[in-house]
Each structure stands twice: as C-alpha cells, then as structure tokens.
Amino acid sequence: EAGVVQSPRYKIIEKKQPVAFWCNPISGHNTLYWYLQNLGQGPELLIRYENEEAVDDSQLPKDRFSAERLKGVDSTLKIQPAELGDSAVYLCASSEGGAEDTQYFGPGTRLTVL
Amino acid sequence: AQSVTQLDSHVSVSEGTPVLLRCNYSSSYSPSLFWYVQHPNKGLQLLLKYTSAATLVKGINGFEAEFKKSETSFHLTKPSAHMSDAAEYFCVVSDHGGQNFVFGPGTRLSVLP
Numbered sequence: 064e065a066g067v068v069q070s071p072r073y074k075i076i077e078k079k080q081p082v083a084f085w086c087n088p089i090s091g092h093n094t095l096y097w098y099l100q101n102l103g104q105g106p107e108l109l110i111r112y113e114n115e116e117a118v119d120d121s122q123l124p125k126d127r128f129s130a131e132r133l134k135g136v137d138s139t140l141k142i143q144p145a146e147l148g149d150s151a152v153y154l155c156a157s158s159e160g161g162a163e164d165t166q167y168f169g170p171g172t173r174l175t176v177l
Numbered sequence: 178a179q180s181v182t183q184l185d186s187h188v189s190v191s192e193g194t195p196v197l198l199r200c201n202y203s204s205s206y207s208p209s210l211f212w213y214v215q216h217p218n219k220g221l222q223l224l225l226k227y228t229s230a231a232t233l234v235k236g237i238n239g240f241e242a243e244f245k246k247s248e249t250s251f252h253l254t255k256p257s258a259h260m261s262d263a264a265e266y267f268c269v270v271s272d273h274g275g276q277n278f279v280f281g282p283g284t285r286l287s288v289l290p
Contacts, residue, residue, distance in 0.1 A: 066220075096277075105267050105280030106221070119277060154221070165211070166278060168221040 065089070067169035069155050075175045081143035084172045088136070088157030095132060096166060097140050098154040106154055112138065142174075150176045179204040179270045181281035189287040196255040198284045200242075200268030203249060210251045211269040211278075212242055221267070227251065238262070263288045 068087040076082050088095050094113050098106035109128065111119040114135040123130065127146070132138040142149055152171040158164040184199040202208060212224040225236025232244040242253045251268060268281040 103283070105283050107280070108277050111277055156221075165223055165226060167223070168213075170220040 067155055067157055067167055069153075069169035069172055071172055072170060073173050073175075075177065076145055077177050078147055079144040081141065082145050082174060083142075084140045084153050084155075084174075086138045086140070086155030086169060088138075088155070089167055092157035092159055092167075093135070094158045094160060094164070095138050096154075096156040096158075097130060097138070098156065100152040100154055100171070102151070109140070145174075145176045147176050150174055179208065179272050179279050181268050181270050181279055183266075183268055183281040183284050185284050186282065187285045187287065189289060190258045191289045192260055193257050196240075196253070196258045196262065196286065198253040198266050198268075198286065200251045200253065200281060201249050202251060202268070202270040204270055204272045206272035209271045210242075210244060211271070212236065212240070212251075212253050213267045213269060213280075215265045215267065215283075217264070224253070224266075258286075258288045260288050260290065262286060 070085050096111050097109040099109055100106040108122055110117055110123045110130050112132045115132050128142055130140045152173050154171045155169045156166040158166045180203050182201045190196055210227040213221045214224050215221050224240050225234045227234045227244045235241045240255045242251050244251050265283045265285050267283050269278050271278045
C-alpha cells in the first residue's frame with residue numbers, strides 16, 4: 064500500500080514569491096491534515112479536511128495561506144506571498160476517520176525562503 | 178484543550194542500556210495517546226498508540242509505553258537501546274471531543290557507542 068505522497072520534497076524561493084505544495088493521501092482515507100514543523104519543534108496543525116470540507120482551519124494564516132481539496136482526495140497548500148518566516152517543513156497526513164485515529168505522515172516539503 | 182509536555186528536550190544513553198522518554202498530558206476527555214519517531218530527513222512514523230484498551234502498550238522496535246491516568250503520564254521505554262534508535266520522538270495527545278492531534282515539543286534521543 065502506498066503511503067502519503069508529497070511533492071516537491073524541497074523548494075527554495077525568494078520572499079514575496081508564491082509557492083504550492085501537493086499531497087496525495089492514502090487511498091480511502093477521508094481525513095487529510097496539513098501541518099507546519101519548524102526546526103526543533105513538533106508539528107502544528109494548519110488545516111484539517113474531512114472529505115472536501117475544511118472542518119478546522121483556525122490555525123491557517125488566511126491572509127497568505129490557502130488550501131483546497133476539491134474532490135476529497137489530493138490537496139494543495141499555497142502560500143502567496145511567501146515571507147522569510149515561512150521557512151519550515153510542511154507535512155501532510157491522512158487518517159481513515161476522526162481525530163483519535165492514527166495519522167500517517169508523508170515525508171514533508173522543506174521550504175526555504177531567501 | 179489538550180496539551181503535551183515532554184520533560185526532556187534531549188536524552189543521551191549508551192547502546193544496550195534502557196531508554197526512558199517522559200511524556201505528561203492534559204486532556205478534558207478520555208485521550209488517545211501516541212508516540213511517533215522522526216529520523217533525520219524521514220517522515221514521522223507511528224511507534225505505538227493507546228486508545229483506552231490495555232494500559233501497557235507495545236509498539237514496534239521493542240518500544241512500549243504505559244498509560245497512567247492518575248499521573249497523566251505516557252512514558253516511552255525500551256529495555257536496551259540500539260544505535261538505530263537515535264532520532265526525535267514526539268508524544269501526541271488526541272481527545273474524543275473532536276479535537277485534533279497535539280504534538281509535544283519532542284525529545285531528541287542520542288545513543289552512544
């Protein structure tokens with residue numbers, strides 16, 4: 064069984080440029096998560112989807128971040144414009160059901176903003 | 178709201194000696210608790226999870242954790258450390274009130290030869 068797929072694995076951009084990350088969850092997993100992980104810290108939730116509905120986006124900085132999961136399968140997270148402080152690893156995870164279910168993580172996208 | 182405290186940011190042990198990584202949590206509901214491991218440049222991997230069944234949970238690679246409600250703890254242990262155990266370990270709490278995963282800050286485990 065394929066795991067959670069993320070691309071790209073690494074991205075280097077200059078500040079004020081846009082950037083997008085893509086995630087394909089495990090087949091059959093209805094819930095998809097985007098996390099931000101700063102160096103030396105634990106992941107922090109940005110947004111959670113149940114199917115195509117964003118059920119928790121309270122931690123998503125909506126002035127510059129957006130996300131979509133149009134068909135309830137793969138998802139895209141976008142930053143526009145990027146700032147220096149956005150440099151981090153962006154993790155995608157998926158689970159079969161609710162918040163108490165095991166989450167399976169992708170390898171992440173390491174973003175560097177210059 | 179739930180929260181997680183990992184009391185040690187860094188633990189160093191010698192190969193072949195026991196490992197103890199401490200985790201305390203707070204939760205308004207009956208929690209589910211998880212330990213994940215993250216090797217450098219690798220994705221987070223589930224070690225074990227507790228979801229209100231047996232309080233002693235056995236995971237992969239010889240790790241286990243014991244849920245102690247009275248102490249609000251979920252410490253991770255392994256009888257004998259191996260060099261390949263060197264990684265970052267995260268304790269995670271999720272409650273059944275519909276809240277999401279909350280990660281602890283992580284404990285970096287070093288294993289000395």
